[in-house]
Amino acid sequence: MKTEKPTFWGYVRKDGSVGTRNYVAILPSVVCVNEVVEAIVANTVMTQGIIHHQGCCQTPPDLERVTECLIKIGENPNVGAVLIVSLGCEGVDTDRLEATLRKTGKPIDRVNVQEVGGTSEAIKQGMDKAQNLIRAIAGEHRVEVDMTHFVMGIKCGASDTTSGIASNPVIGYVADKIVDLGGTVIFGETTEFIGAEHILKRRAKDAHVASEIDRIVIEMENRAKASGVDMRKGQPTPGNIKGGLSTIEEKSLGAIVKSGTKTIQGVIGYTEAPTGKGLWIKDSPGREIELLSGMAVGGAQVILFSTGRGAPQGFPVVPVIKICGNPLTYARMDKDMDVNAGLITTGERSLEEVGEETFNLLLRVASGEVSKGEAIKYSKSMDFYMLGPVI
Amino acid sequence: MVKAIKLNDKDNVASVFDTVVAGDFVQVIDKRGHSFELKILQDIPYGHKVAIAELSVGDQVTKYGEEIGIASAVIHVGEHVHIQNIESIRGRGDWDKSAEDQATASLHKEVRS
Numbered sequence: 001m002k003t004e005k006p007t008f009w010g011y012v013r014k015d016g017s018v019g020t021r022n023y024v025a026i027l028p029s030v031v032c033v034n035e036v037v038e039a040i041v042a043n044t045v046m047t048q049g050i051i052h053h054q055g056c057c058q059t060p061p062d063l064e065r066v067t068e069c070l071i072k073i074g075e076n077p078n079v080g081a082v083l084i085v086s087l088g089c090e091g092v093d094t095d096r097l098e099a100t101l102r103k104t105g106k107p108i109d110r111v112n113v114q115e116v117g118g119t120s121e122a123i124k125q126g127m128d129k130a131q132n133l134i135r136a137i138a139g140e141h142r143v144e145v146d147m148t149h150f151v152m153g154i155k156c157g158a159s160d161t162t163s164g165i166a167s168n169p170v171i172g173y174v175a176d177k178i179v180d181l182g183g184t185v186i187f188g189e190t191t192e193f194i195g196a197e198h199i200l201k202r203r204a205k206d207a208h209v210a211s212e213i214d215r216i217v218i219e220m221e222n223r224a225k226a227s228g229v230d231m232r233k234g235q236p237t238p239g240n241i242k243g244g245l246s247t248i249e250e251k252s253l254g255a256i257v258k259s260g261t262k263t264i265q266g267v268i269g270y271t272e273a274p275t276g277k278g279l280w281i282k283d284s285p286g287r288e289i290e291l292l293s294g295m296a297v298g299g300a301q302v303i304l305f306s307t308g309r310g311a312p313q314g315f316p317v318v319p320v321i322k323i324c325g326n327p328l329t330y331a332r333m334d335k336d337m338d339v340n341a342g343l344i345t346t347g348e349r350s351l352e353e354v355g356e357e358t359f360n361l362l363l364r365v366a367s368g369e370v371s372k373g374e375a376i377k378y379s380k381s382m383d384f385y386m387l388g389p390v391i
Numbered sequence: 392m393v394k395a396i397k398l399n400d401k402d403n404v405a406s407v408f409d410t411v412v413a414g415d416f417v418q419v420i421d422k423r424g425h426s427f428e429l430k431i432l433q434d435i436p437y438g439h440k441v442a443i444a445e446l447s448v449g450d451q452v453t454k455y456g457e458e459i460g461i462a463s464a465v466i467h468v469g470e471h472v473h474i475q476n477i478e479s480i481r482g483r484g485d486w487d488k489s490a491e492d493q494a495t496a497s498l499h500k501e502v503r504s
Contacts, residue, residue: 162438165398165406165438173422196457196481199457241473241474242436244406244437244439244440246477246479247459247460247477247479248481250460253454253457253459254455257398261456344396345394346394346408347394347420349424350422350424352422352423
């Protein structure tokens with residue numbers, strides 16, 4: 001019997017990337033214009049606000065990070081058009097932001113609050129401009145493409161004992177499958193590598209990638225040490241030990257298992273996207289809001305999110321699918337949880353069966369079916385990961 | 392019957408999905424859904440590990456197909472595998488750096504061979 005290769009239906013962009021959604025992203029260049037963005041989004045369809053809290057009174061490297069992140073969100077294939085809302089005196093380089101996004105060939109427009117005469121006028125002009133952008137892209141249609149056009153981000157949060165033995169292994173199963181089909185997978189949460197770097201490094205493509213894994217772990221640890229905290233000390237915690245984790249290697253592997261087993265092609269910075277197919281590490285912290293943004297910045301079209309205790313987060317322009325390892329949590333929070341990996345713990349389903357179910361759901365969500373979180377507009381868990389102080 | 396999962400074909404431990412006591416039986420299921428029954432020799436709390444192969448002192452304890460530590464005591468099939476009988480090879484303040492490197496290097500060799 002001939003088995004057909006998996007495909008999904010998406011919006012093909014001019015650069016060849018393929019969106020699973022077709023949103024007009026409303027990008028505030030700085031926190032000071034978030035109210036304008038929210039008002040435009042509330043009064044239009046197909047729009048998503050990229051509500052963050054950065055963009056001014058920060059160190060030059062951080063302002064550069066904000067500018068880069070906003071550019072990459074606008075470039076994400078799930079975004080069909082962009083409206084930039086700027087204040088006029090912010091630290092973000094709004095001219096570069098606009099000029100770079102125009103190169104994508106997507107419809108781009110901009111409204112400047114100080115130039116147009118204040119908040120209410122910016123909302124009015126912003127709505128008019130958004131209306132034009134919406135009408136310009138609303139007629140675009142989905143096309144069937146193979147998985148070489150697919151980029152998946154992964155995350156775990158609000159973990160419990162089941163995360164390492166049910167939901168994370170399910171995501172690892174799907175990650176391996178996507179890599180085998182020629183797609184791209186990004187995983188991050190550098191903090192969680194601590195204690196299992198030596199194991200992760202064995203999967204590195206070459207010695208350079210292995211040394212990069214060492215470097216990002218040491219840098220993350222040093223940032224913690226600078227604030228007087230030793231993340232390695234006291235691991236696993238008394239709570240981890242009570243839950244059955246015996247060593248730091250086991251704790252770290254429980255998180256890393258969601259990346260599957262494939263070769264790690266490279267380590268990319270927070271504002272970067274993979275430069276090829278296969279499995280990539282994004283240097284990023286573990287907190288949801290910065291991590292989900294980092295995945296969108298890296299070009300992720302869908303994010304698989306593993307949880308045990310019940311993490312509800314979603315992202316404005318990237319669908320997030322929740323894989324819940326704890327059957328009791330699933331029963332309590334089934335309106336937030338998409339997949340019940342807890343059935344592995346009760347023996348009702350095998351890891352491979354839940355892995356296949358998740359993969360098939362992923363294809364359907366990529367093709368337009370909405371995840372549970374999307375359906376109830378849980379989509380504002382985002383901010384950008386900054387390194388320096390607010391000044 | 393209480394279930395336990397063997398996450399990788401190479402693993403010599405399985406994670407138990409309910410609290411069990413000595414004398415209980417668990418059904419150990421692999422990722423494909425194949426299973427076998429195992430007699431529990433010691434009380435094991437929810438989420439903890441049971442040995443599914445005999446382990447000697449110094450043997451690698453494998454979960455996820457990777458080493459999570461080494462056995463610090465003889466461990467029989469059906470026994471509770473936890474901090475009382477396995478040790479980390481990482482972050483060992485009681486070892487000097489070279490001993491840790493050697494332990495890591497020998498495990499790498501073992502895993503690759």
